[in-house]
Structure formats: C-alpha cells, structure tokens
Amino acid sequence: MKKVLVPTDFSACATNAVEFALQSAKKIPMDITLLHAFELTGSVYTDYMGVNKEFNQLQLDEIRKQMHALAAVIEKDHGLVVKTKVITEALPKAILQATEAEKFDLIMMGTVGAGQSRNRFLSTKTGAEIGKTDTPVFVIPMDYKWQEPSTILFATNHFEEDPAILDPIFELAGLFPAKVQVAIFTDEENDTPYTFLDHTLTLPHYEEKLKKRYPESSISTIQLYGKDFSETLQRHIDEHDVDILVMVTYHKSLWDRFFHPSMTKQMSYHTKIPLLALPSQQAEWRQ
Structure with a gap:
C-alpha cells in the first residue's frame, strides 16, 4: 500500500x-x-x-x-x-x-x-475494474465513514495457501493492528454433503497452519453456509462488526464468467463495508 x-x-x-x-x-x-x-x-x-x-x-x-x-x-x-x-x-x-x-x-x-439500487450503474464502474487488473482494488461504499479497523474478514470457498494472497492480508492487519477471521463458505444448494464435511474437518488444520505461518497475528476461522453467498456473508458481517472484507478474484474463461459470475464482483455491489479484492494468477471460477 x-x-x-x-x-x-x-x-x-x-x-x-x-x-x-x-x-x-x-x-x-x-x-x-x-x-x-x-x-x-x-x-x-x-x-x-x-x-x-x-x-x-x-x-x-x-x-x-x-x-x-x-x-x-x-x-x-x-x-x-x-x-x-x-x-x-x-x-x-x-x-x-x-x-x-x-x-x-x-x-x-x-x-x-x-440499498442504492437506483444508482447501481455508478457501482458498475467500480465493479467492472475488479478482475481486469493485476492491481488489488479497494472498494469503498459511499455511506461508509473511515474508522481504524479492528476486524478483517477473509471470505473464500476453499483453503487458500498462496503467499501472494495471504501475505497482504496479514500485513494489512499488522499495520493497524486488527484481528483476522477466515470464513470458508459452503453453498447449501450447489455443494454436496461431502463438501460440507470436508470443510468441517479441514478447517481446524487450516487455522493451525495459518497461525504457524503468521504467529504475530490474531487468527480465527469459521465455516459459513447458506443458499445465497452475498446475504450469508453480509449477515455475518453485521453480526460480528467486521470492518474490512477481503476476497480473491480469479482469471476465468468467457464460459465460466457467463455461468459462474464473480462472487467478489457481486459483493462489490452489495457490501456495506470496504472490500479489498485481491487478484490471483490461478485459474478458478469460484470467486
């Protein structure tokens, strides 16, 4: 930064x-x-x-x-x-x-x-930049007033281990300082029971791995599940006083963009708090 x-x-x-x-x-x-x-x-x-x-x-x-x-x-x-x-x-x-x-x-x-659907086209300009550049994009909602963050939420639907993604999150947290919560999302409609079970069993080991890699950070993990990603995530943010949301964008084919729209881009239209969109070099459709 x-x-x-x-x-x-x-x-x-x-x-x-x-x-x-x-x-x-x-x-x-x-x-x-x-x-x-x-x-x-x-x-x-x-x-x-x-x-x-x-x-x-x-x-x-x-x-x-x-x-x-x-x-x-x-x-x-x-x-x-x-x-x-x-x-x-x-x-x-x-x-x-x-x-x-x-x-x-x-x-x-x-x-x-x-809550500003009548002016959604204004948000589209910002949302359109997500995924188009290799530079991280920090999305700031118009009604959000700056405050020193105490909680940063990293929301994903798989167990990210790429240092190029994780390092900036924990570096940002260390600057304020702020605690980091990692939320793994499971889709109730599209994911199988096996996926839910796998997330449940893997989450404690993932948290332990993160704590070893970033020993100076305050880290916790949680599994979120629901039918709608944006609604589930926003509900968690409201209930736990999250200050900054972090998500990852992945390079996708035209076919994937049509059938699997970016969760990160969708969230940029709905978020009530700042959203940091980190680019990934990996090919994934999830976010």
Missing part, C-alpha cells in the same frame, strides 16, 4: 473514497495519486472541422484546475501532499494506463453500495 491510485470524478461517491485514502494515509505511510479520467467528445468529422477541439481543451484545462485545487485543499486541511493525474481516456483505459506506467500497489475506488 505504498503507492495508491484513487480515481475521482468529484462525485460524493468518489469523494468518500478519497477521504478514506486520506484517513488511511495518516495511519499508514502511503503516496496517493488522484486520477481523473476525461473522455474526449466528438467525431472524426467534428474533430476535422475543429468544432470540438477548443471545447475539449477548455474542459480539460478546467478539470486540471479542479484537481490542483483539490490537492491544495487536501494539503491545507490534512497536511498531506497528493499527486494529481488527468488522462484523456475512458475510466477503464485510464486506470490501466496509470497502473502500467507507475506500478501502483492499490486502486481505491468509491461505490454506491447496498
């Missing part, structure tokens, strides 16, 4: 993500870059005639002024120096261009969150 990219379109949704990044930076040293994606308007004909060129330039100049002004306000109010970047591309291309050029450790984006 040394270099963090925070896209903003100056909306309340994006502004809350910026605020979350700033408050986090007061606890964890990090370099923050604010990104605005400006998509040029016009067509081949109007561009040739020069109709949109001046209009686009005026808009671009105004956006750059807004970004510089925002950085100045942040320095004055928070005592933090942030960088600004304006890229003349649609948001997905702008994020990809920025992360490829500067190797950011984290992308922090706002989402409308649960």
Whole structure:
C-alpha cells in the first residue's frame, strides 16, 4: 500500500473514497495519486472541422484546475501532499494506463453500495475494474465513514495457501493492528454433503497452519453456509462488526464468467463495508 491510485470524478461517491485514502494515509505511510479520467467528445468529422477541439481543451484545462485545487485543499486541511493525474481516456483505459506506467500497489475506488439500487450503474464502474487488473482494488461504499479497523474478514470457498494472497492480508492487519477471521463458505444448494464435511474437518488444520505461518497475528476461522453467498456473508458481517472484507478474484474463461459470475464482483455491489479484492494468477471460477 505504498503507492495508491484513487480515481475521482468529484462525485460524493468518489469523494468518500478519497477521504478514506486520506484517513488511511495518516495511519499508514502511503503516496496517493488522484486520477481523473476525461473522455474526449466528438467525431472524426467534428474533430476535422475543429468544432470540438477548443471545447475539449477548455474542459480539460478546467478539470486540471479542479484537481490542483483539490490537492491544495487536501494539503491545507490534512497536511498531506497528493499527486494529481488527468488522462484523456475512458475510466477503464485510464486506470490501466496509470497502473502500467507507475506500478501502483492499490486502486481505491468509491461505490454506491447496498440499498442504492437506483444508482447501481455508478457501482458498475467500480465493479467492472475488479478482475481486469493485476492491481488489488479497494472498494469503498459511499455511506461508509473511515474508522481504524479492528476486524478483517477473509471470505473464500476453499483453503487458500498462496503467499501472494495471504501475505497482504496479514500485513494489512499488522499495520493497524486488527484481528483476522477466515470464513470458508459452503453453498447449501450447489455443494454436496461431502463438501460440507470436508470443510468441517479441514478447517481446524487450516487455522493451525495459518497461525504457524503468521504467529504475530490474531487468527480465527469459521465455516459459513447458506443458499445465497452475498446475504450469508453480509449477515455475518453485521453480526460480528467486521470492518474490512477481503476476497480473491480469479482469471476465468468467457464460459465460466457467463455461468459462474464473480462472487467478489457481486459483493462489490452489495457490501456495506470496504472490500479489498485481491487478484490471483490461478485459474478458478469460484470467486
């Protein structure tokens, strides 16, 4: 989390993500870059005639002024120096261009969150970024107010052992510090009784293995089961005061994306708390 990219379109949704990044930076040293994606308007004909060129330039100049002004306000109010970047591309291309050029450790984006179905298209922009980049994406719901996390929940449906995934979770927990709970989910409708039994028997050994690997962390495990992943997970979060949810995204084929939609992406539309989506290099359809 040394270099963090925070896209903003100056909306309340994006502004809350910026605020979350700033408050986090007061606890964890990090370099923050604010990104605005400006998509040029016009067509081949109007561009040739020069109709949109001046209009686009005026808009671009105004956006750059807004970004510089925002950085100045942040320095004055928070005592933090942030960088600004304006890229003349649609948001997905702008994020990809920025992360490829500067190797950011984290992308922090706002989402409308649960209970805002009428504005779901706003969340879609954030959800669409999950799984498209090798950079972790931190999803911040618009109504969530920053607080120092004390409980981090890692939700998965199998026993993850990849250090590239586990290490960032426990490193994040150690920075605050926060306890880590690992939840293994069993689907009541699609999983077999054997799967449930296997999860039940394997869970204590998995917890022991995690405690040996990360002896300085407070670790617990739990098996969650239900018919709907999002509802089951959100109920557990509400009942146990979870502060941050962590999930993993896997590379999937077009066929798998159609028949097995990403649980992580689905959760980004419903979550009431920050969701950290970690990318995996493994091919899995589960999440």
